[in-house]
Amino acid sequence: MNHLLETAEKIRTMEIRGAGRIATSAAFALREYAETLKAESMEQFDSMIADAANILIDTRPTAVSLPNAVRLTTKYTASTVEDARQEIINNASRFIKQADEALEKIGTIGARRIHEGDLIMTHCNSHAALSVITTAFEQGKNISVIATETRPRKQGLLTIKHLNDFGIPTTLIVDSAARYFMKYVDNVIVGADAIAVNGALVNKIGTSQLALAAHEARVNFLAAAETYKFSPNTILGELIKIEERSIDEVIEPRELENLQNVIVKNPAFDITPPEYIDLIITDGGALPPGMAYTVIKEHLGWELKDLV
Ligand code: RI2
Numbered sequence: 375m376n377h378l379l380e381t382a383e384k385i386r387t388m389e390i391r392g393a394g395r396i397a398t399s400a401a402f403a404l405r406e407y408a409e410t411l412k413a414e415s416m417e418q419f420d421s422m423i424a425d426a427a428n429i430l431i432d433t434r435p436t437a438v439s440l441p442n443a444v445r446l447t448t449k450y451t452a453s454t455v456e457d458a459r460q461e462i463i464n465n466a467s468r469f470i471k472q473a474d475e476a477l478e479k480i481g482t483i484g485a486r487r488i489h490e491g492d493l494i495m496t497h498c499n500s501h502a503a504l505s506v507i508t509t510a511f512e513q514g515k516n517i518s519v520i521a522t523e524t525r526p527r528k529q530g531l532l533t534i535k536h537l538n539d540f541g542i543p544t545t546l547i548v549d550s551a552a553r554y555f556m557k558y559v560d561n562v563i564v565g566a567d568a569i570a571v572n573g574a575l576v577n578k579i580g581t582s583q584l585a586l587a588a589h590e591a592r593v594n595f596l597a598a599a600e601t602y603k604f605s606p607n608t609i610l611g612e613l614i615k616i617e618e619r620s621i622d623e624v625i626e627p628r629e630l631e632n633l634q635n636v637i638v639k640n641p642a643f644d645i646t647p648p649e650y651i652d653l654i655i656t657d658g659g660a661l662p663p664g665m666a667y668t669v670i671k672e673h674l675g676w677e678l679k680d681l682v
Pocket residue numbers: 391392393394395497498499500501502503529564565566567577578579642
């Protein structure tokens with residue numbers, strides 16, 4: 375249980391972050407937990423696994439990759455502890471392998487949308503979006519990138535480091551400069567924390583402003599998202615919860631001391647409507663947002679009857 379609790383804490387504090395990484399580290403933690411868990415009966419096993427699943431799911435509310443990974447990993451049909459244990463181990467290993475392969479497929483598919491000389495704008499730090507960019511670059515396309523800083527946690531700095539290591543010419547800008555530069559951009563590519571059944575994209579706060587600016591400037595707006603980031607529960611009409619993080623990420627508490635009339639808000643994500651999204655690059659293909667239901671049904675295998 376220790377490793378699982380440690381993983382949960384690292385996800386909560388964002389030491390482990392990025393919707394994909396959160397999901398695979400949860401699968402790793404559950405695999406290790408299942409390997410060592412001691413249960414006297416199937417009932418005890420069921421409840422221990424359910425508790426572990428909930429601990430992980432409760433760490434961050436928005437990235438649907440997390441509950442999807444946990445559900446796929448902890449789905450077992452066996453009726454003995456040993457068989458169920460093995461099923462979980464196999465599920466976790468399969469999920470981790472498929473997640474790795476998905477990033478590669480997204481890179482290959484997405485790179486076809488990138489052309490020689492393109493200037494790409496990206497936001498935050500998405501391994502899926504970066505897979506598209508670095509794959510296109512490694513194919514010999516002469517591209518460059520504008521990366522937004524991404525306040526408040528400045529994940530843009532991780533992105534510029536990653537791009538620099540590949541040798542990709544990169545410009546760092548503050549978030550508020552996105553529209554100023556949009557007229558020079560050929561493609562905006564961002565990642566996804568969740569995609570709703572209507573094709574709406576939930577991603578790092580500020581994404582929807584980029585989408586709006588891209589729409590206005592007639593610039594392509596692409597999201598890169600593994601199929602396990604689509605949200606089955608939105609079929610039930612559930613809304614994706616937007617995480618509100620501590621205001622300490624935005625401002626030093628002492629700077630607020632004498633400002634009795636001021637409050638600070640720190641939503642971590644926003645929602646981009648499907649009308650502003652040209653394509654979602656998934657491991658199942660480059661799809662228009664309107665195909666979200668098909669992804670949930672065919673790739674995740676969940677239909678309304680499985681959910682209610
Ligand atoms: P990958 C991140 O969330 C960002 O919003 C990023 O776009 C998204 O996850 C997807 O990242 P956070 O964990 O899975 O930084 O593509 O809050 O790496």
